[in-house]
Amino acid sequence: xxxxxxxxxxxxxxxxxxxxxxxxxxxxxxxxxxxxxxxxxxxxxxxxxxxxxxxxxxxxxxxxxxxxxxxxxxxxxxxxxxxxxxxxxxxxxxxxxxxxxxxxxxxxxxxxxxxxxxxxxxxxxxxxxxxxxxxxxxxxxxxxxxxxxxxxxxxxxxxxxxxxxxxxxxxxxxxxxxxxxxxxxxxxxxxxxxxxxxxxxxxxxxxxxxxxxxxxxxxxxxxxxxxxxxxxxxxxxxxxxxxxxxxxxxxxxxxxxxxxxxxxxxxxxxxx
Amino acid sequence: xxxxxxxxxxxxxxxxxxxxxxxxxxxxxxxxxxxxxxxxxxxxxxxxxxxxxxxxxxxxxxxxxxxxxxxxxxxxxxxxxxxxxxxxxxxxxxxxxxxxxxxxxxxxxxxxxxxxxxxxxxxxxxxxxxxxxxxxxxxxxxxxxxxxxxxxxxxxxxxxxxxxxxxxxxxxxxxxxxxxxxxxxxxxxxxxxxxxxxxxxxxxxxxxxxxxxxxxxxxxxxxxxxxxxxxxxxxxxxxxxxxxxxxxxxxxxxxxxxxxxxxx
Numbered sequence: 001x002x003x004x005x006x007x008x009x010x011x012x013x014x015x016x017x018x019x020x021x022x023x024x025x026x027x028x029x030x031x032x033x034x035x036x037x038x039x040x041x042x043x044x045x046x047x048x049x050x051x052x053x054x055x056x057x058x059x060x061x062x063x064x065x066x067x068x069x070x071x072x073x074x075x076x077x078x079x080x081x082x083x084x085x086x087x088x089x090x091x092x093x094x095x096x097x098x099x100x101x102x103x104x105x106x107x108x109x110x111x112x113x114x115x116x117x118x119x120x121x122x123x124x125x126x127x128x129x130x131x132x133x134x135x136x137x138x139x140x141x142x143x144x145x146x147x148x149x150x151x152x153x154x155x156x157x158x159x160x161x162x163x164x165x166x167x168x169x170x171x172x173x174x175x176x177x178x179x180x181x182x183x184x185x186x187x188x189x190x191x192x193x194x195x196x197x198x199x200x201x202x203x204x205x206x207x208x209x210x211x212x213x214x215x216x217x218x219x220x221x222x223x224x225x226x227x228x229x230x231x232x233x234x235x236x237x238x239x240x241x242x243x244x245x246x247x248x249x250x251x252x253x254x255x256x257x258x259x260x261x262x263x264x265x266x267x268x269x270x271x272x
Numbered sequence: 273x274x275x276x277x278x279x280x281x282x283x284x285x286x287x288x289x290x291x292x293x294x295x296x297x298x299x300x301x302x303x304x305x306x307x308x309x310x311x312x313x314x315x316x317x318x319x320x321x322x323x324x325x326x327x328x329x330x331x332x333x334x335x336x337x338x339x340x341x342x343x344x345x346x347x348x349x350x351x352x353x354x355x356x357x358x359x360x361x362x363x364x365x366x367x368x369x370x371x372x373x374x375x376x377x378x379x380x381x382x383x384x385x386x387x388x389x390x391x392x393x394x395x396x397x398x399x400x401x402x403x404x405x406x407x408x409x410x411x412x413x414x415x416x417x418x419x420x421x422x423x424x425x426x427x428x429x430x431x432x433x434x435x436x437x438x439x440x441x442x443x444x445x446x447x448x449x450x451x452x453x454x455x456x457x458x459x460x461x462x463x464x465x466x467x468x469x470x471x472x473x474x475x476x477x478x479x480x481x482x483x484x485x486x487x488x489x490x491x492x493x494x495x496x497x498x499x500x501x502x503x504x505x506x507x508x509x510x511x512x513x514x515x516x517x518x519x520x521x522x523x524x525x526x527x528x529x530x531x532x533x534x535x536x
Contacts, residue, residue: 180361180427183321184434185351185378190385194374198365 061243068251069244076233076252082147083229084256086222087215090154095208097155098162105163106170108178109196120163127160132218136227147228154215154222161211169203170196205271209264216260220253273298274320274438274470279329281315281494289315291494293329297438300468302461304475304485304502308514311491313474317440320472321353322346334437351378354431356460358443360423362415362430369411371426372398375433394433401429405459421452428459432467439464439471446476453477457484478505478522 006012016024103109105120135153143149173196181195223231230249237245274297281290289312297303305313318324320331322338331338338349354375362371376394377385384390402408405425415423424444431439441460445453457473461484464471475481481488482502490498490513497512498505507519 174364176357176359176361177363179323180355180357180430181363181374181377183323183350183353183355183440184375184430185347185349186374186385187347187377187382189382190377193382193386194363194366194377198363201365 064241064243065247067244068247069242070248072245072248073252076230076249079223079228079230079233080252080256082150083219083223083231084216086147086150086154086227086229087212087219090151090219091158091208091212091215093151093155094158094162094211098159099166099204101159101163102166102170103192105167108173108175109170109192120167124160124163124167127156127158128164129160130157132157132215133221133225136222136225140226145226145228150219150222150227150229153227154219157218158211158215161214162207165207166200166204169200169207173199202271206268209267213260213264217257220256273334274472275330275332276316276320277330277332279316279319279331280327281312281319281324282327289494290319290326293491293494293496295489295496295499297470297472299437299470300464301487302464302471302473302485303487303489304473304481305489305491306475306478306481306513307491309476312494313491314442315494316491317355317442317472317474320438320440321350321355347378351434352437354434354436354439356424356427356431356439356441356444358446360415360420360427360447362423362426364414364416366415367411368402368407368413368415368418368426369398371415372402372429372433375430378434398429398433401432405429420448421456424448424452424456425459428456428463432463436469439469439473441471441473443474443476445480453480460484478510 101120101123104111104116105124107113107117110117110120132153135156136149139149139153139156143152177199178191178195181191186194219229219231220234221231223229223233224235226232230253234246234249237243237249274295276293276295279290279293279295280288282288293312293316305316307313315324319326319329320333320338322331326339329339333349333352336349338346341349363374366374370388373388373390373394376390379394380390399408399411402411405428407422407425407429410418410422410426415426418426439460444456444460448456457480460471460473463469473481473485482505485502488498488500488502488505489496490509492513498509510519510522511517
């Protein structure tokens, strides 16, 4: 009842009623109380001596990391190349499998909303719910350590990502363009190729390049569990406490990610 | 000749869009379909090529019962009915030529269309029609780079590429300015005359309908309430179709426009 009349007969307006105001204040109070209580619990579970020591430890670690051992770069080109290939091939495989899944999952293109669509959605959810590092852990057991496990774990994780974003794009297309192509007497496949595909091309290019960009970053980690690439070098260097080498690896990963980000931005700009 | 008999459409929501509509459009006749929003105009023309499935009734085009066809036969039948849309409904990211050639999709196989290897006679016809509507210099432009009037002309050419026996035209001028609207209507009427095509034109603008169509059908609440010549639209007829309003200005405006048309 925000509108009321004052004693002078004019209409008054407030944002909330008095009880509404009180409810909002109570909610804020409860929020603050939860934060304070949580902090208390975290504080009790923390060994504060380590936290106070952290700046010294951090400075010590950084001290060990410098100067970087640049000569180590010679041994990194091959693993870095593997990493980029893992990301690229994994993304390619995910596109091959994810695009059909997207068409099966989208409301307006699925052959059967009762049977096929739930299966496609399940594939997407299953793929998305498992991180590529966990996929790699499993696949290294199955295929043995190496880049194949890395490629497959990246592909399996990316199917869901590509499938979900693409099926949302398919559902958002302009229906009248599809209607117009249908009205010419075109077959189902032709309606797909002429009415739908042109409309989702920009979204598709953006999604594919974006996922490739993410996969470059994910591929750098997968070696930690034995799935090949630069992560293996990183783990080896950390295991022998070769911190100057770790610095070089970090620098190389940073440069690669910056380049891939620049590339994907260029591609997206070119397609739209 | 298009014969519609007893056409009824009830949507899944329970709304009755058309009730027992019967209508015959002979070859070469341009028929305007007028009526308030929600009267069932769009539903009626979409029931003809079955973009909307009719609930009951029959649609017969030159002796073939469209309503009885299976999926493959329906696709072949759709080739004979060109459709022109309100918002042009061009595939925005394809070029003018690709949009025009999409009118031939029903006649070529999937891979032929996928690789854009249309028969030379289709391409020749496309160039000829684009020249006819004054767009031959726009062949390689993307559809979304065109103005409204140009897009609608591409839409018309796409429909004609089907070599249709009938044109279904859904609010062709609703997104256009008054001058372009008249040019587009004139173009449609001329092309129908050249080819002896029948056309059903959904239109909101009563004045435009009167100046370009030979016959007017008024739809109200899914039923035909007027079917007659353009000059038979008296204020009382318009009141039956649209409801009570001062119609003298609308009808007077038509006569004024007709005079300026002649003068120009």
